[in-house]
Amino acid sequence: MNMNLGSSIPVPSVKELVSGKSFLEERVVPDRYLIPTTAANDYPTAAAPFSGDPVPVIDFTKLIDPHSQQTQLLKLHNACKNWGIFQLVGHGVSDELLKVMHRKSQEFFDMPAEEKIRYAQKPGSLEGYGQAFVISEDQNLEWCDMIFLKTIPTHIRKLEFWPQEHPHNFREALDTYSHDMRKTAVSIIGFIAMALGLDGKSFSEAFEGGNYDVRMNCYPPCPEPKRVIGISSHADISGITLLTDCGDIPGLQVLKDGEWVFVEPITNAIVVNIGIIMEVVSNGIYKAPYHRAAVNKQKDRFSIVNFCYPSKDFYIKPVEELINSDSLALYKSFTYDEYFQSFYERTNLSDDGVPFIDTLKI
Incomplete structure (x- = not known):
């Protein structure tokens, strides 16, 4: 089975767009990046108040x-x-280590376009530099510009997409970072299972032998930040x-009780969010939240995302x-391959307005 995350058509780099002469002179966002006015109306600014408690x-x-x-x-x-x-x-x-990896990520996106293009995505695969x-x-x-890399297990790495000479020691830093983040994922997933009243050890073991991907994001400054989206709601x-x-x-914004809430950065904290796999496993007790990314008017924003999957x-x-008799199963059963095949097929269809999670329900 082809486990690639679909194809992605090459598009211009946003970072190169905002540094171009015509954009610097005119400061006009191209139409293709503009979101519908209806969506812009519910786009909070950094100062927008939230009526509830902060992110735990x-x-x-x-x-x-x-x-x-x-x-x-x-509390968990x-x-x-x-x-x-x-x-x-x-x-x-x-x-x-966090500082080093953050620096390497920024150094990559700051490289000249001709350097970054060496790591561009190829047809039929999401891996590499692009969108x-x-x-x-x-x-x-x-x-948003991004580079997406499969990191663990190490034998599935496609090193042609891993910068080698510039930024200096990028591969070494990402290797160490990936293994340390897996260790954290294995530990925290065990505690998440324990919080559900389940055997934490079995879940930790499943993620110890799982697959891990990294996506590094660069959100360049935008003169009209409320009219664009860094990453769409998902x-x-x-x-x-x-x-x-x-x-x-x-x-980063998360949808909470119908409101978009900023996840205020805490120095060296790791933001953990539940994925759809765990929503299914927990029978809907734990929810995979909808979230998106806003952009800033003056500054670049960078983030590193680690997607953590169980073993195949x-x-x-x-x-x-x-x-039990009071809590019937809400979701169908899938093998690892069936689950991903279902998702990949949907990425190649026009949006029918039905959330992926709803297609998994009984």
Whole structure:
């Protein structure tokens, strides 16, 4: 089975667009990047107030401490159930490694266009430098450049897309970063399972042998930030997703109780969000939240996203422990390949307005 995430038509680099002479003189956003006026109306600015509580913060050191574990597990359960997203502190990934990887990511996007194009996506694959899921010439574009790389297991890496000489030590930094983020994912998924009352060890083992992808994002400044979108609203198809912001510029937004809420960056925190796989496994108790990315008027924003998947022998279905006469299974059962095939087929269709998660329901 072809496990590529579909094709993506080559499109201009946004970073090169904003540095071009005509754009600098006219400061006019090309029509293809403009979002509909109706969508722009519900686009919050960084100063927009939210009527509820802030995005939950989970302290990993309290999860591993027997004295505080039960209290923190309850907090984790509520975060996954009510938000589907939380910020993880005390996670053990070194501050220095995060700084190095953030720097390498920025250095990549700051390279000359002729350097970056060496790592451009090829037909039939999402891997490499470009944009994701562009399937038609008249499709609206996101205000974002990205490089997408498969990182773990190491034998599936396509090193022709991994910058080698510039930025210096990029490959070495990403290798270390990927393994450290997997370690964090394996640990936190175990605790997420425990918060559901399940066997954390079996979930940790499934993700220990799982697949991991990295997407690095560059959101250049835009003179009309409310008229473009960095990344459109979506829920991740992963088990869980780990994100780090390369700076302190708010951009990630999560849909909470009908409102778009900024996830305010916390230095060296990891943003964890539930993916659709875990929504299915939890039988809908935990939700894969809809989220998107806003852009800034003055500054570039960079982020690194780690998509974490279980091993390929993991059966994607509601776990039996959560099914009983009072709580029937809400979702169908899928093999790993069936699940992804279902998703890939939908990316090549016109948007029918039906969320992917709804196609998985019984």
